[in-house]
Amino acid sequence: MNTRIQRMKNKLMNSRPCITAERLVLETEAYQKFAGDAVPIFRAKVVNYIMEHMTTLIMDDELIVGTPTNQYRGANLHPEFQSSSWYISDIDEFPVRGTDPYDISPEDRTLILENLKYWEGKSMEDLSKTALPAHIREACQDDIITVGLRNGVSGETLCDHENLLRVGIRGYMEECQANIDRTAGTCREDQAKIDFWNACIIQCRGLITYAHRMAGEARRQADTCPDPKRKAELLAIAENCQVVPENPPQTFYQALQLVWFVHVYFHIEVCTTACGFGRFDQYMWPFYEKDVLIDKTLTREQALELLECFYLKSCEVFEVRDKWYARSFAGYPMWEILIVGGQTPDGRDATNELSYLCLDAADELQTTQPVLAVRVWSGTPEPLIRKGCQMIQEGQANPGFFNDDTAMKMAMGKGCTLEEARDWTIVGCIQPGPGGGGTDGSPDAGYVNMGKMLEFVLHNGVDPVTGKLMGLQTGDPRDFKDIEDFKNALKTQILHHYNLVRTGYNIMQSIHMLRYPVIFAGMVTKGCVENGRSVQEGGAKYSTAGLYITGAANLADSIVAIEKCVFEDHDFTMDELIRALDKNFEGEERMRQLLLNKPAKFGNDDPHADGVYREMMHFIADNVQTWHDARGGYYSFNIHSQTTNVSHGAVCGATPDGRLAKEPLCDNASPMMGRDVKGPTATVKSVASQGQADFHDGALFNLRFDPHGVAGEKGLQSIEGVIKTFFANGGEHIQINVVDDETLRAAQRKPEDYRGLMVRVAGYMAYFTELDKDAQDSIIYRTTHLKRV
Numbered sequence: 025m026n027t028r029i030q031r032m033k034n035k036l037m038n039s040r041p042c043i044t045a046e047r048l049v050l051e052t053e054a055y056q057k058f059a060g061d062a063v064p065i066f067r068a069k070v071v072n073y074i075m076e077h078m079t080t081l082i083m084d085d086e087l088i089v090g091t092p093t094n095q096y097r098g099a100n101l102h103p104e105f106q107s108s109s110w111y112i113s114d115i116d117e118f119p120v121r122g123t124d125p126y127d128i129s130p131e132d133r134t135l136i137l138e139n140l141k142y143w144e145g146k147s148m149e150d151l152s153k154t155a156l157p158a159h160i161r162e163a164c165q166d167d168i169i170t171v172g173l174r175n176g177v178s179g180e181t182l183c184d185h186e187n188l189l190r191v192g193i194r195g196y197m198e199e200c201q202a203n204i205d206r207t208a209g210t211c212r213e214d215q216a217k218i219d220f221w222n223a224c225i226i227q228c229r230g231l232i233t234y235a236h237r238m239a240g241e242a243r244r245q246a247d248t249c250p251d252p253k254r255k256a257e258l259l260a261i262a263e264n265c266q267v268v269p270e271n272p273p274q275t276f277y278q279a280l281q282l283v284w285f286v287h288v289y290f291h292i293e294v295c296t297t298a299c300g301f302g303r304f305d306q307y308m309w310p311f312y313e314k315d316v317l318i319d320k321t322l323t324r325e326q327a328l329e330l331l332e333c334f335y336l337k338s339c340e341v342f343e344v345r346d347k348w349y350a351r352s353f354a355g356y357p358m359w360e361i362l363i364v365g366g367q368t369p370d371g372r373d374a375t376n377e378l379s380y381l382c383l384d385a386a387d388e389l390q391t392t393q394p395v396l397a398v399r400v401w402s403g404t405p406e407p408l409i410r411k412g413c414q415m416i417q418e419g420q421a422n423p424g425f426f427n428d429d430t431a432m433k434m435a436m437g438k439g440c441t442l443e444e445a446r447d448w449t450i451v452g453c454i455q456p457g458p459g460g461g462g463t464d465g466s467p468d469a470g471y472v473n474m475g476k477m478l479e480f481v482l483h484n485g486v487d488p489v490t491g492k493l494m495g496l497q498t499g500d501p502r503d504f505k506d507i508e509d510f511k512n513a514l515k516t517q518i519l520h521h522y523n524l525v526r527t528g529y530n531i532m533q534s535i536h537m538l539r540y541p542v543i544f545a546g547m548v549t550k551g552c553v554e555n556g557r558s559v560q561e562g563g564a565k566y567s568t569a570g571l572y573i574t575g576a577a578n579l580a581d582s583i584v585a586i587e588k589c590v591f592e593d594h595d596f597t598m599d600e601l602i603r604a605l606d607k608n609f610e611g612e613e614r615m616r617q618l619l620l621n622k623p624a625k626f627g628n629d630d631p632h633a634d635g636v637y638r639e640m641m642h643f644i645a646d647n648v649q650t651w652h653d654a655r656g657g658y659y660s661f662n663i664h665s666q667t668t669n670v671s672h673g674a675v676c677g678a679t680p681d682g683r684l685a686k687e688p689l690c691d692n693a694s695p696m697m698g699r700d701v702k703g704p705t706a707t708v709k710s711v712a713s714q715g716q717a718d719f720h721d722g723a724l725f726n727l728r729f730d731p732h733g734v735a736g737e738k739g740l741q742s743i744e745g746v747i748k749t750f751f752a753n754g755g756e757h758i759q760i761n762v763v764d765d766e767t768l769r770a771a772q773r774k775p776e777d778y779r780g781l782m783v784r785v786a787g788y789m790a791y792f793t794e795l796d797k798d799a800q801d802s803i804i805y806r807t808t809h810l811k812r813v
Contacts, residue, residue, distance in 0.1 A: 025388045026325075028085050029332045033389060035096070037779055041342050041356065042127040043118060044098040045135035047292065050074045051104070052139045064558070068223035068543050071293050072230035078292070080234070080241040082261065087277075087333045088284050089238055089261055092291040092341055099126055099342035101136065102295035103143035104540070106175045107150050110346050111140055123350040123796040126342075148540060149175035155535060160528045166487065167675040168494060169525050170471045170668070172569075173532035175346070177540070178560045180298035180359075181290055182451045183548035184461025185307040188286060189279055192271040197228045199553055207556075217556025220563075224547040231289050231544070232270045239265035276311040276322055280334050283308075286548065287360075291341045293544050298359035301338075301394055302449045303459070305364045305379040312378045324381070331385045338393040352668040354799040355790025358393060359453045365408055366399030366428055369443040369459070373403040383411050386422055392782060392789040396423030397450060399431070400751060413743045416760045417734055421784040424454075424759040427751040431456035433717035434756065437649075438463070438566055438660065453787025454757045455570060455662060455721040462550030462565030465721070466533070469659065470525035471668055472518065474575030475676030475689055478582050481513045482602050488677055496520050502598045507587040514583070515643055522571060522648050526659065529569065533654035536560045560655070567657025570721045571648050573641075574665040574672040575689035577626045577696045580637035581681035587636075588623040595622075605678045608685040620682035620699075627695025627807075629706035629713075638714045645719050662721030663693040663714075666786040670798045688802045692786055693723040697805035704729070704746050704809040712753035724787055725750075726806060728761045733810025742810070759784045761803070764811070768792065768804050 025033065054073035058066050079094035093100055101111060115133060118126040128136070152174040153161065163169045187195075200221035207214050242262035249255040260277070267273065268282035283301070290299045315322040338360050345353065364379040386396045398404075398412045412423045428448075435448040440458030447459025457463030479488055480495030487494045498513035541558035549564045557563030589595040595618060596604075604612040624633040645661040653659060665672075673688040681696065683689075690696040693711055700707040704727060716723045727746070734742050743760065750758050761784050771778035775793035783792045783803055792800060 025332065026329060029329060029336075029389070032085050032333070032336050033391070036336060036339055036391065039097055040125065040127050041097045041099055042095055042129070043101065043132065043136070043344060044093040044095050045101075045132040045139070046078055046094045047074060047100040048103065048139050049135055050077050052142050055142070062219045063539060064219045064223035064541050064543060065226070067541065068226035068230075071544070072226050072233075074292060075230035075234040078234070080237045082238065082241050082245060082258070086337070087257060087261065087330060088281055088337050089242070089265065090285050090288040090337070092288050097340050097342070099344050100292070100295070101344060103140060103147055105148045105177060105295050106344070106346075107147045108140040108143040109150075112137065114346065121347065121350070123347070123354050123799070124345065124356050124794070126344065147175070148173070148535070151535065152532060155531055156528050160524050163494060163521070163524060164528075166490060166492075166494060167672055168473055168476045168487070169521055170468070171525055171528035171532065172466070172468045172470055173529065173536060177294040177296050177542055178466050178533060178536045180300075180452045180465050181296065181545040181549060182300050182302050182449055182457060182461065182463060182465070183286065183545070184550045185283065185302055187461065187550070188269070188548060189282065189307060189311075190272060192282070193228045193232060193269045194271055196547055196553065197225050200224045200547075203553070203556065220541070220543070220556050220558060221553070223543045224553065227293070227544045227547070231285060235265045235269055235285055239263075273311065276308070276315040276327060277330055279308055279311040280330055284334060284337055288337075288341070290545050294542055295343050296545070297343050297357070298361075298452045299545075300359065300361035300363075300450055302363060302461070303366070303374075303447070304362045305376060305382055306374055309376050309378050312381075317377070328381060328385055331381060332389055335385055335389055335391060335394060339391050348671060351796065351798070352666060352671045354667045354670075354795050355392070355785050355788065356794065357666075357785070357788035357790065359788050360394040361397050361450045361453065361787075362394040363397045363399060363449060365404055366448075367401055367403070367446045369447045371446060373401075373405070375405050375408050379408060380411065383408075383415065383423065387415050387420070390420055390422075390780060390782060392791060395788055397426055398423045399426050399428050400747070401428035409744060409747070410740070413740055413747070416743055416762055417740050419731065419762045421759070421761050421782045421789050424757060424784070424787075425747050426450075426454075426456075426757050427755060429751070430717045430754055430756040431722070434720050434722060435459075437718070437720040438568055438658070440566065452570065452721070454664065454724050455660070456756070457568070458566050460550060460565075461548075464549055464559040464564035464567050465660075466567070466569040466653070469529040469569040469571050469653070471572045471574050471665065471672070472521045472525065473672040473676070473689075474518075474573060474579040475672060475679055477514055477517045477521065478579065478679055479677060480517050481510065482605065488606055489675060501602070504598065507583065507591050510586055511583060511640075514579070514640070518644060519647055522644065525571060526648070526651055526653075530654040533560070533569075537654070562655030562657060567653070567655050568660045568720070569653045569657060570662050571659050572662050572664055573644070574668050576637065576641060576663050576693065577690035577699075578679055578681050578683060579640055580626045580633060581623070581696060581699070582679050583636050583640070584625070584633050585619045585623040585680045585682070589618060601680060605680065608678045616682050619680060625681075625695065625699040627700030627707050627710045628702040629709045634710045634713050641714055642718060649720055660720035662719060662723065664722070664724035664786060665689070665692050667799050667802065670802055688798070688805070691726055691802065691806060694726045694806070697802070698807055700807050705749055707807070707809070708746055708750040708755065708758070709753055712750050712755035716754055716756045722756050725755065725758045726761070726784055726786075727758060728763070728806045728808050730764050730808045730811040731762050732764070732812050734762055761806070765804055765808060768800065772797070772800055
């Protein structure tokens, strides 16, 4: 990387995120100033007011500008969504907490506390405490389930980048005004649409105003800049900000700036995450091709520098999370996914020179954002796959790989055309959505803790940790005649708890529709302007909501263990097993070792263990994917847990698979850590054998190699071979860490020496030393394949 990028990278690595007060102060003023307007108009005016008054920050060296706060790597507070109560109670803990700490200056601390007085009891999170039925609230408090939207926004925005670059923000304003002009407004539905379109126009003005203010700030800095080179750069920034995002970009540089302005606006408007960059190498290609290859007004090296500046900006957005969410989604994840490769809508290979440049930029920078995703199909050029594998081999944990064939089937399961399926993109962290910028994938509707489902069946609905009757009474398990009785009881418990999540989430969605429509992010999602409705109201062309799972492999391994040791071989009775579990195997280590070693385990290409896993996952998917959410969209099933497996495992006692009390549950769709012992090929075959195409939101698979086992050309071929085997067997997504236990343990002991060590956590990357010890240990516990003996 050049000296500019090196300076910017050093700045990133030597800074900590901070919480700032500016947005909170401006929002508090705006809420009092504009109260009384229709909800969409009111919310638009609030955001517009923030954009008119927030600091225009242009920092040394940067070529792409725009920040969500008034400080470098600043994080906003969003008290309309998140409760002021934990903001206040945690304010002095943020700088010192073990997971995702934030600095707060004394001045900001004072302003935050003063302004939060206005917000007491006014947030979405506060409202949820009375809106949700008591049993659902209690199930959430006990980590049996989670219900989304209680303190966050509805919608993971994957906007219509192509249209934005084609018409600019002014084009959206003109479309909204034309819709208003031809709508009579003679009924409630028409008036609601007119309010939405007017709100879109107001928020467009806010972003344009902000861009023009940035142009003014660039000119002001240029006027006093003694360095002729930097002066010219500032004037170019000013020119860009005067053109975009209001108007369509004319150059690659302007196109990058437009995309960044739009994305930074998402994070000013609401406390959002997973606003991905989509098929970046496709929508940016015409600008790159024109400037670099045709007109030759930009060199490849200059384009790379601009792209790296863009990547570094993506490291400046954050969502402040409470202690539970910080632990369950550890490492400041924002899931800003950038996709390369794959197919065109008409079925040709989509790889181009920019695809490689995107990987080169990530290779040089090695930052946690954006997260690179390589789409692979039969027509993918070998050099693209090999480049990604080389990055993995070097221990970068980036990119992840996605199977086009399986992802297309998942996208088509959401109702799209073949052309839209070929153009699929990631909405969230690994969830394939129909392409074209018209898919809204609401953030996780909720998780169900499989450790608790096992405990409820074994204790006839009672939670043995709390002693409360929290599950269904499915009968005394000592009376079960065979494993089918046990599985049927589990299925009853599991479906009941997913239904609790659905009920809670539909309640929260309905409240968001009426009180918290997201205007700008909706406007740039295809379908919303046409329909005159926000994404919260089902305005997007495709609407889905994800239902997720923690402990899938523990569930399957426990079923197989009980089948083998209780019902088939009669090694012990159900009563003896339950009593051993209740005392965490104290005095029963022989039984525990029998459970760990005798029954087959998922992850070893064992047909029976894999078949039980498949049966249970398909039972869930086949049921929940027929359910509608409150907007009329469908629920989609996904096997992933992020780091919720740590927090959910912490509330579970010992389980029949031999896991001890409070230990983490399995990692996402991967086998339980340490149990896939027959090599990487067997592991990927097990995970791929699940018929993943039927899980419409995908399955997140982590794999780890020892660096010595994949060294050199042979090792590179091994990595590529494992990926191809996984895809040939139907797997959707695989992400690989190449790091040994010794390095990870050393990073725990001396974090200052390993600041740049990146790992794949779930659908995102994190710096290992920024994770708390529980999350670090969960990664260390993953099986290290091809390890030296």
